[in-house]
Amino acid sequence: MALVVQKYGGSSLGTTDKIKAVAEKALTRQRAGNDVVVVASAMQGETDRLIKLALGITDLPDLREYDSMTSTGEQVSTALLAIAIQSLGGKARSLLGFQIPIKTDSAFKDARIERIETDRMKKLLAAGNILVVAGFQGVDPDDNITTLGRGGSDTTAVAVAAALKADVCEIYSDVDGIYTTDPNVEPRARKLDKISYEEVLELSSLGAKVLQIRSVEMAMKHGVPINCLSTFGPATGTLVTTGDEEMESVVVSGVTQDRKESKITVCQVPDRPGVAAKLFKPLAENNIVVDMIIQNVSEAGVTDISFTVRKEDFARARKIAEQSAKDLGAARVLFDEKIVKVSVVGLGMRSHAGVASKVFETLAGGGINIQMISTSEIKVSCVVDEKYGELAIRLLHEAFGLDKAPAAKKPAGKKAAKKKSKK
Ligand code: ASP
Ligand code: MG
Secondary structure: OOEEEEEEOHHHHOOHHHHHHHHHHHHHHHHOOOEEEEEEOOOOOHHHHHHHHHHOOOOOOOHHHHHHHHOHHHHHHHHHHHHHHHHOOOOEEEEOHHHOOEEEOOOOOOOOEEEEOOHHHHHHHHOOOEEEEEOOEEEOOOOOEEEOOOOOHHHHHHHHHHHOOOOEEEEEEOOOOOEOOOOOOOOOOOEOOEEEHHHHHHHHHOOOOOOOHHHHHHHHHHOOOEEEEEOOOOOOOEEEEOOOHHHHOOOOOEEEEEOOEEEEEEEEEEOOOOHHHHHHHHHHHOOOOEEEEEEEEOOOOEEEEEEEEEHHHHHHHHHHHHHHHHHHOOOEEEEEOOEEEEEEEOHHHHOOOOHHHHHHHHHHHOOOOOOEEEEEOOEEEEEEEHHHHHHHHHHHHHHOOOOOOOOOOOOOOOOOOOOOOOO
């Protein structure tokens, strides 16, 4: 007998008919002899609808109230799912974050899970219930309702799987796995059977709509295998697990674009120690995640600093950057919301040279100008003009031969150059 955590995204819960179908799936799994925990997102479009309500009143809603409100979508979907399971003759109980409880910090809208109590869940499972857990939400030390960031139900699912020591965490959505790139952009995209946590981390943070990044970090930390599957499609998906040698033999696993960021450039800041700290500290204090940073020191003793933030944080980041620029005596601040970050990702980059130069050559061949570059051990990213995003994806997908299944060969000999980044 296994303990299975299944997470269903909003698209799988768009209508009461879909909710009934999900109830059936969960019940079938339980009747096959498993303990089943279902983590549910809000019904399709509901969280967006709720956010729009708040933003219709003000750009900068109080975040405690924002969380109280945006968490309600999951209260509805979990109760409906429990009702649907019961109506099929099953036993089910829904639990909200505070009822479990899922304890988080107080960073409203982006809270981190700190601890999950398992007693109540275990008792309900032992009594034969399918447990339906509300995704995306928790409770802080002062009993305020918190939410875990957009797509946070994935993180709830993995955290619950880790806490209950589940055998697998299945993430169901309307796509049947993780692809070499977005099939809507490149029809020749190929589904991957298996991918490493590290690669998915890069792909998620780079905008591939696969899994919430925190869920993958958590799965990697606790060794929870994640199976990404289609709710109403084929039973084989993509397994996200620990990287092995076979995965390392593939240089590039995926190409992705991220349109969720905007660029801010603070021009002609006096070049002296502490400038970057003064600029980025207030952003951090306001929970604004800064992604790429580029600093160009010019001869005249001034420097330009460009960085990217998520579009949803842009209004706040802009205000803060303008204030900091004034305090630092910078000449001006420029904003560019029409950018896209294009990236290639692959575990094999650790042991294969020339990936970055091939990316630059490929983009140059398409007449695409590169505005910013960043790399990690297993990733090369370039910021380019928004209008070239899809072209860049197709060119890179082709250049790295991603449309063809990799030859099923193991790397020759011992792991000679392993872990040496040769980009
Ligand atoms: N309902 C939340 C959202 O739309 C959480 C989730 O779907 O995972 O972001
Ligand atoms: Mg969702």
